[in-house]
Amino acid sequence: MRELAVQALSSVERGYDLLAPKFDHTPFRTPDVVLDAVAEVARGLGPFGRGLDLCCGTGAGTRVLRRLCRDDVVGVDLSAGMLAVARRHEDAVWVRGEAGTLPFGRVFDVVASFGAFGHFRPEERPGVFAEVARVLRPGGRFLFPIAAPPRPGGSGWWFQVGFDAAMRVRNAVWRPPFVMYYRTFRLADVRAELCAAGFDVELYPLEALGRRPDGAPRCRLVAATLR
Numbered sequence: 574m575r576e577l578a579v580q581a582l583s584s585v586e587r588g589y590d591l592l593a594p595k596f597d598h599t600p601f602r603t604p605d606v607v608l609d610a611v612a613e614v615a616r617g618l619g620p621f622g623r624g625l626d627l628c629c630g631t632g633a634g635t636r637v638l639r640r641l642c643r644d645d646v647v648g649v650d651l652s653a654g655m656l657a658v659a660r661r662h663e664d665a666v667w668v669r670g671e672a673g674t675l676p677f678g679r680v681f682d683v684v685a686s687f688g689a690f691g692h693f694r695p696e697e698r699p700g701v702f703a704e705v706a707r708v709l710r711p712g713g714r715f716l717f718p719i720a721a722p723p724r725p726g727g728s729g730w731w732f733q734v735g736f737d738a739a740m741r742v743r744n745a746v747w748r749p750p751f752v753m754y755y756r757t758f759r760l761a762d763v764r765a766e767l768c769a770a771g772f773d774v775e776l777y778p779l780e781a782l783g784r785r786p787d788g789a790p791r792c793r794l795v796a797a798t799l800r
């Protein structure tokens with residue numbers, strides 16, 4: 574708890590540097606069941622040439638991309654600590670960089686990202702999506718899973734409401750900010766922003782992750798194709 578408290582009072586970069594050695598044992602790493610569900614559906618959209626794992630952390634999603642790509646796979650992340658752990662586990666090219674100013678030209682056929690969009694304020698997202706569009710070759714794909722919102726009033730909904738409220742209070746009274754919000758990444762907004770950045774958007778249910786009682790998929794793969 575003490576370590577988590579210190580991390581929560583740091584910047585995003587410093588917080589992940591501190592968390593890095595233990596990150597793979599936390600619930601913040603994307604679980605294998607999600608990675609496998611994405612890989613299964615994304616296999617039908619590939620194979621791809623060169624891939625980029627955006628906000629790669631310790632490389633959980635990079636492993637998925639290596640299964641989908643014929644050429645090299647690059648992982649980019651803000652945190653040198655997370656990249657150091659990734660480097661020990663996985664054979665890929667690891668680059669320290671900021672999602673809003675990617676240090677690449679138009680060299681990728683697929684960009685994937687897992688578990689990181691809560692770190693961007695809604696007003697920052699169009700810039701990140703524009704960067705992804707800038708580094709993708711025409712016809713390239715931008716892939717990421719998006720979970721269905723929890724049922725209002727349920728335990729998951731209360732957790733997200735409480736977490737986001739605590740984060741807003743923390744960021745109002747403490748510097749540097751730690752940006753992480755659960756309830757700001759909404760499919761309708763994201764879809765409109767991707768279209769504005771030059772993508773056509775398709776959605777694929779991740780059936781391996783099941784459906785809600787109302788029949789909606791618990792999680793979908795967003796497959797955005799650069800026009």
Ligand SMILES: C[S@@+](CC[C@H](N)C(=O)[O-])C[C@H]1O[C@@H](n2cnc3c(N)ncnc32)[C@H](O)[C@@H]1O
Binds near residue numbers: 655
């Ligand atoms: C929750 S972790 C997810 C890591 C990994 N993708 C996974 O699914 O396990 C979020 C990652 O996003 C990175 N990150 C946050 N903001 C970033 C930014 N602006 N540019 C690049 N990386 C960023 C963090 O350093 C961290 O490694």
